[in-house]
Each structure stands twice: as C-alpha cells, then as structure tokens.
C-alpha cells in the first residue's frame with residue numbers, strides 16, 4: 001500500500017474522538033467537519049453524551065455517532081450505569097463505548113501470580129467466573145439492544161492475565177468491539193495487549209471486533225495494529241465493522257500524508 005492508501009484506510013477505520021472537559025458546540029462542529037471532509041469519511045465520531053444528538057444532526061448518516069458511558073473510571077455502580085445508558089439511548093447514538101469495571105477485576109486477581117496466562121485456560125481462573133457473573137447486569141442489557149457496544153478494558157492498566165480475563169468475558173457476551181483504552185488513565189493502546197485480544201477472538205471463533213485507542217497519533221502507528229491483526233485474523237478483519245481506531249490526535253497526520261506534506265513515522269502508542 002502507498003502512504004496515501006494507508007492514510008485513507010486508517011481514516012475510514014477511525015472513530016474521530018473528542019472527550020475533553022472544554023468541549024463545546026463549536027468544537028464538536030469542527031470535529032464533525034473533519035469526520036466528513038473532502039479527504040473522506042471517518043467510521044464514527046466519539047463525543048460526550050451531551051453532544052451526541054448535535055453530532056448526529058451534523059454528520060447525518062455519513063458517519064456513526066458514538067458516546068461513552070461509565071467513562072473514564074470504570075465504576076461498578078448500577079444506578080449510574082442505568083442513567084448513563086438510558087441517556088445515551090435517548091440521544092439515539094449508533095454506538096456506546098462502555099468502560100469495563102477493571103478495578104474490580106484487579107481486586108479479584110490481586111493475590112494471583114501475574115504470569116502470562118495460557119489463553120486456552122483463561123476460563124479456569126476463579127476471577128473469570130466471578131467477574132462474568134457481575135457483568136451480567138451490565139453487558140447483559142447493553143448487548144440486547146441494536147446499538148453497537150464497545151467495551152473499553154483500560155488494558156494499559158492491566159496485566160496480560162487481566163486483559164485475557166476481561167476479553168474472554170466480552171467475547172462470552174458477544175460485545176461488538178473490545179476496545180483497549182480510555183486515553184485518560186495509565187498507558188494507552190499496546191501491541192502486546194492487542195495480540196492477546198486478537199488471539200482470543202480467533203480461539204473463540206468470534207465475530208467481535210477490536211478498537212485500538214489511547215495514544216495513537218500517526219498512520220504508521222495505526223498500521224502496526226493493522227499488520228498484527230491481519231497476521232492473526234486475516235485481511236477480512238480490517239473493515240469498519242470489525243476494526244477501529246479511537247483517536248483524538250491522528251487527523252493531522254492523515255491530512256499531512258494525503259496532501260503530501262510528510263511521511264508518517266511510528267510513535268510509541270503507550271504514554
């Protein structure tokens with residue numbers, strides 16, 4: 001692929017994101033213009049729930065609108081979940097990015113040796129069963145609706161064992177996407193975590209997709225995830241239905257490549 005083809009591919013897979021405290025209607029308008037520009041459409045825009053309806057109005061049906069719930073902390077709070085979920089649905093979003101209560105998983109596994117797990121044995125871990133039962137009240141309702149569900153693991157704050165347990169639970173509930181990070185806490189996306197997730201998707205023969213997020217700033221960095229996914233799950237996995245990037249800062253690199261201003265170099269995605 002030429003650099004330009006790579007940039008166009010990454011653009012088409014990107015959930016162009018703005019999740020900042022100072023977001024306002026003007027900044028969301030600017031985001032939506034970028035998402036539907038002459039360079040091509042992104043897969044989605046991802047915004048806080050109070051801007052979702054406006055974003056839907058702006059992008060019409062050209063790109064999907066996603067919002068975040070239980071974000072960014074990953075609480076285990078049924079009332080907050082119910083409110084935020086109902087509010088997101090009322091805004092008629094296409095996709096909901098929900099933060100997995102990863103701190104609870106860390107607590108459940110704190111006495112365990114955090115050596116890398118044999119992925120085929122992950123269901124034998126006691127924390128897997130406990131956490132799966134807890135998640136029935138969250139992933140159960142989320143996965144019943146037509147709205148696409150992406151579950152954010154906050155993988156950069158987890159051990160490989162914890163990434164594997166959380167991913168397996170997501171696969172059991174048949175979430176639409178397993179997403180790596182909020183971009184707000186700890187390390188962002190890492191190829192090592194993506195490898196665990198891709199391997200479990202394959203082992204489960206699952207149709208669940210993947211979203212790399214948190215710290216992805218360049219097309220070259222994004223291409224590293226595409227290449228890894230292709231090697232484990234094949235070329236057909238690389239489409240917006242199953243593969244996304246969540247990124248707030250990649251757009252300039254895409255445009256610079258498409259306008260011939262620069263060639264992209266990988267950056268360290270973990271910050």
Ligand SMILES: O=C[C@H](O)COP(=O)(O)O
Nearest residue numbers: 182183214215246247248
């Ligand atoms: O949900 C996506 C992330 O918030 C994006 O993270 P980022 O701001 O590091 O690109």
